[in-house]
Amino acid sequence: MTAPTIPGTDDPAWLAARRADASGRLDDLAMPSERDEIWRYLDLDFDPAFDSAPSQPGTVASPDELAEAWTGKIVSVIDGFVTDAGVSTVISASEPTDDGVGTDLFATAYDALAPGAVLIDGDHLGEKVFVDVQSTGAATTFPGVHVEVPAGSEASVVVRFRSASDVPAVVVPRLTANVGDNARLALTVIQDWNYQTRAMGRAVVNLGRDSGLTLSEVGLGAKIGRLHLDVNFIGHGSWAKIYGVYFGEDDQTLDYRYFMNHIGTNTRSDMFLKGAVEDDALSVFTGMIRIETTGVKTEAFQTNRNLILSSGASAQSVPNLEILANDVKCGHGSSVGPLDEDQRYYLMSRGLTPDVADRLQVRGFFEESISQIPHADLRPWIRERINMKYITAQEEGRV
Amino acid sequence: MSNALEVTNLKASIGDLEILRGVDLTVPFGEVHAVMGPNGSGKSTLCHALMGKSDYETSGDALVDGVDIMGMTVDERARAGLFEAFQYPTEIPGVTLNDLTEAMAASNPDDDGYAARESATTKTLSMNPFRERFVNVGLSGGEKKRSEMYLLGVAKPKMAILDEIDSGLDIDAVREVAAMVEAMRSDDMGILIITHYSRILRYMDVDKVHVMVNGRIVQSGGPEVAEELESGGYTELQAANAR
């Protein structure tokens, strides 16, 4: 299907019903409160401008360099509209099971207003899929990606978010995935929004028996770049490895709320996030490991390390545990601090100027995470982008 | 002709604690000297004060090949020809030894000998398996020392200070390190071995031995000084040179 999907045309019945239901509730919903833990630290004093949602995709200013270098399948989602669904039907024909995204303002707005989601399913698993999600104007848009990995198969998906420069946009992305029994999903999400974009991302991944998810999230910028992620370890023996890399600058807020919900037995989660903030940027990571009474023999670990590179920058790193089962193994590590003085001294003693020593240290800091991004061919580009951010901050005297 | 290192009345303190209380020390080019001393006498502080670590307040003079280094930053001292092999080499996660030597070469654009020294030292120290590993991360004690010796070979300084390059090593490894140091000896470099034990000195020829106690050099002489210490220990010297 190549034509844009306009809400209301050719929609399956379940979708029309969901839209109607959500539209009915939307008007009564207020902006979430920053007093609510899940929204804490965010500046929500902005107009979500849902009535600005476009009825058709805008024009893309520049091609994407990553997409151009991509050797697999490419799909474009422009202003929420799937404009090139080379991969698949736009909307699942059957009603999705309750995907647990919640009923807050943004989730409800998505349900009411999203034109449709890219569906990547069993027909498209032979090749890597690159979803190029763009926001072209000063409007609020609702891009969606749903991945359905059938039992025993493997999927490899990159979702790259970006917005046209200098336009204030609000984006409410939704990413959902069902990974079947014994299936694998490798997913890389790149948030590369402009400085004025507020992206309120929501993601839910359901894992079947003995299935595995490798997810990496790369935060390269946004006014607010949020990802609220739930991974549901429903099947016994399911596992997830989650890597994060983020670099905040200017007055950006990069906001990650990750929930690992261990329901099956013998499941395992590993979260490993590394980030840096400079200038007036703020990063937030709250990692919740929740082990249900049924989740015996769960192993769950989280690590979040943050570099504070300027005095105006800050990072919140909040690990949480909620353990209702016996016989589990959990661990967490979290740190927030400046560059390491001993490393700087050692590197300088080898003849490196302080600037070069710090660059090397920053590069090394991120390497531990970048080297784990499942899509190896994206690593050089990500490494370059992150390191250039730091070098620019050095050259402009902010760090 | 100037010396590789010439230190005059070097003092170093942290807050109220005066650690070096006036050190005088000269190492001519081509010679290997040793500084021996008990734990806590200030040996590592001497290294760090010369290297310019910011923890210490210092006074006094230090010349490398006749150039005063005391006003310089750490990296300037390194580029002026001073090298410190660390007693506890710092781990640099995510940065390979190759990354580091590349950056060292780029920091010294006037010296075009890096590539040649790198391949030569890689061979002599069998460093190939380590070049793609992160600097000092997960290395055994002996491997860390070897890595420091490798960087010394790559940097080819005018003055090398090796801080307890022998500590924590078994006797075979000590012999190996001694041989590496002997192999590095050259007419355009001075070498200072800092050690707690005389063990390593048995496997190499040192020109002079200096004894440090309580932040001062209290005795200097030929290799026989080390032998005397081996039998007598530091106790007497410590009593005689109490603060």
Ligand SMILES: Nc1ncnc2c1ncn2[C@@H]1O[C@H](COP(=O)(O)OP(=O)(O)O)[C@@H](O)[C@H]1O
């Ligand atoms: N950074 C420091 N902070 C506080 N005390 C220090 C520091 N560095 C050295 N010292 C003190 O100075 C003395 C000499 O230490 P050091 O130079 O490491 O001795 P050595 O290397 O001979 O064992 C010791 O008493 C040590 O505790």
Ligand SMILES: [Mg+2]
């Ligand atoms: Mg010492």
